[in-house]
Amino acid sequence: MGDVVESLTDVAVVRNTQVLFKDYVKGYPTKSDMVVTSDGTIRLELPKDKDGVILIKNLYLSCDPYMRGRMTKDKKGSYVASFTPGSPLAGYGVAKVLESSHSDFKKGDFISGLTNWEEYSLITDPQSLIKIQHTDVPLSYYTGILGMAGMTAYVGFYEICSPKKTDAVFVSAASGAVGQLVGQFAKLLGCYVVGSAGSKEKVDLLKNKFGFDEAFNYKEEGDLDAALKRYFPDGIDIYFENVGGKMLDAVLSNMNVHARIAVCGMISQYNLNQHEGINNLIFLILKRIRMEGFLITDHYNLYPKFLNTVLPLIQEGKITYVEDIVDGLKNGPAALVGLFSGKNVGKQVVAIAHEYFPDGIDIYFENVGGKMLDAVLSNMNVHARIAVCGMISQYNLNQHEGINNLIFLILKRIRMEGFLITDHYHLYPKFLNTVLPLIQEGKITYVEDIVDGLKNGPAALVGLFSGKNVGKQVVAIAHE
Structure with a gap:
């Protein structure tokens, strides 16, 4: 929770960190076009004069190229309103419901949809929000593979491009949120797939992690047509268009008869005052190409079908998804x-805030104590178990920290049990028979932090209490 400013009648008023839009942008946006501030506050309760509203704590925010258009004043032909200077940025995100007077949402629900770039938001029209039903995947996925990016890849490839197993597929900006999925959908269907990206690291990712047949760095290609x-x-049967400009021009002259182009984005053009002209549109006629632009907001009726298709692919490990996550609104x-x-x-x-156990914790192996134990207790499930092995955070304190949440032992019927391993050495043969084969078969990995010589022993020992060791700390006197 944010810093409490005041607490009246048990309702907290907290600081609400926000990312504010400063003013309209020409050319490439910069960090200075936004300001991060904690000057604002929010009262963590619902307004008494409004029904059908929800109060949420934002967890993850999506960075999307379309947001550049919202930084321009009254952009011609735009399908979404411009940002308002002095107000928070807005975009897709994932949040937890803190309070609700809307019949579709209750306290504790996780939702995805449009929200502001701030810690807490009051949503007065939650009709477009989606209640997250499946929390056995990372919640951040609902900003991407299970959100707008995933839907865009799914609709563009399957609905717009009508793919066949024999198709040759090209994806530009292929390592991005959408492109990486389009390529994998195409490979699952049996297509030949090539992607372009802007660095060697991304090209390697396309071929070695996402399974593209080929990939190239467009920045190293002097002649895109030749590439x-x-x-x-x-020739190319399907082009998933994310870039525009010179890339689109080169693709058009390399497409086959009756090829299909799904126009999802043109990121190379978003920061130009004058868009680049496309010279090869004549090939739409000569090759009878179908080129279709689309907005994913027109296709959310397909979300249940999309979820039924993609969620099993994630759960079965048939699709890989890469996220680039930064922590904190200050880095937004x-x-x-x-x-x-x-x-x-x-x-x-x-x-903004991680929810690692949205469905609660069943087992906690306690090595730390203090604030960690307090936080864990309030997140445990009914009949959960805690094995108390150590409390290293407390060993050097003159006065141990108090644990405030022990009431949850009763409320959740939790079993918390401390133990000393010296009481259990009769189990050593059984332990050895279980663990030794796992080590020998490579099913268990163990990390040691070994220092050489007794002279380094004192530093190794005291380093335990400041977390300097990585793995099991050992002092080697003589190696055999």
Whole structure:
């Protein structure tokens, strides 16, 4: 929770960190076009004069290229309103419901949809929000693979492009939030897939992690037309368009008859005062190409079908998804503007608060004590178990920290049990028979932090209490 400013009648008023939009932008946006402030406050209760509203704590925010258009005043043809100077940025995110007077949402629910770039938001029209039903995947996925990016890849590839197993598929900006999924969908169908990206690291990612057949760094290609002929000697059947400009021009002349282009974005054009002209549109006629632009907001009726298709692929490990997560709203502006110079690797996300156990904790192995134990107790499930092995955070204190949440032992019927291993050495043969084969078969990994010589022993020992060791701290006197 944010810093409490005041507490009246048990309702907290807290500081609400926000990312504010300063003023309209020309050319490339910079961090200075936004300001991060904690001057604002919010009362953590619902207004008494309004029904159908929800109070949320934002957890993850999505950085998306379309947000650049909202930084321009009254952009011609825009499908979404411009940001208001002096107000928070807004975009897609994942949040936890703190309070609700809306029948579709209750306290503790997780939701995805449009929210402000701030710690807490009061949503007065939650109709467009989606209640997250599946929390067995990372919640951040609902900003990407299970959110707008995933839907964009799914609709663009399957609905717009009508793919066939024999198709040759080209994806630009292929390591981004959408492109990485399009390529994997195409490979699952059996297509030949090539992607372009802007660095060697991203090219390696496409081939070695996402399974693309080929990939190239467009920045190293002096002639894009020649590059495409090299990777597609028999032409391109499907192009998933994320870039525009020179890339689109080169693709058009390399497409096959009755090829399909799904126009998802044109990120190379978003920061230009004058868009680059496309010279090869004549090929739409000559090759009878279908080129179709789309907005994912027109297709959210397909979300249940999309979820039924993609969620099992994630759970079965058939799809890999890469996120580029930065922590804290203070890092949000840099993450957002980094999209337009290709700094992100994968889906760019801003994490405000992590929810690692949205469904609660069943087992906690306690080595630390103090504040960690207090936090864990309030997040445990009914009939959870805690094995208390150590409390290293307390060993050097003259007065141990108090644990405030022990009431949850009763409320959740938790079993918390301390133990000394000296009471259990009769189990050593059984332990050895279990663990030794796991080590020998490589099913268990163990990390040791070994220092050489007794002279280094004191430093190794005291280093335990400041966390200097990585793995099991050992002093080696003589190696055998």
